[in-house]
Amino acid sequence: MLRNKKLSGVSKPMSLVEEIFGQQGFQRRGSKEEPVFRMNMHDTSTSQTYALEIPFKEEGSEAQRFARFGEPYVAVSSSSTMRNGGTDDMIPRSISWAAESKIAEVADYLATSYRSNHI
Numbered sequence: 001m002l003r004n005k006k007l008s009g010v011s012k013p014m015s016l017v018e019e020i021f022g023q024q025g026f027q028r029r030g031s032k033e034e035p036v037f038r039m040n041m042h043d044t045s046t047s048q049t050y051a052l053e054i055p056f057k058e059e060g061s062e063a064q065r066f067a068r069f070g071e072p073y074v075a076v077s078s079s080s081t082m083r084n085g086g087t088d089d090m091i092p093r094s095i096s097w098a099a100e101s102k103i104a105e106v107a108d109y110l111a112t113s114y115r116s117n118h119i
Helices: 014-023 093-117
Strands: 011-013 027-030 035-043 048-060 065-069 073-077
Touching: 011 014, 014 027, 014 048, 014 065, 014 093, 035 093, 048 093, 073 093
Parallel strands: none
Antiparallel strands: 011 065, 027 035, 035 048, 048 065, 048 073
16 A cells, blocks of 8 residues: 555546646556556566556536546556555565655646646
């Protein structure tokens, strides 16, 4: 589990969320019922790939959609499946730190962009 909770429960306009996450290297994945923003992270020391996933739910009307974020997590990425629910011991500390830093960065961009658009 990641220590950074800056996004959990936060709700922002979907257009802003898609713009910021896209600029930061995330891709929208998952089903319509369980969407996530995913960023792959490669550990060069072990040649293992991990995925930072930030689940969200779309709320509101078509005219004004919002994304409400769930709890971000890092999972080991394999060729066909994402294994979630393992212990943090499986994720190297350097990957967890990088994920926490990226979450904080995205949260800051969302907060700053939203404020500047509504002043």
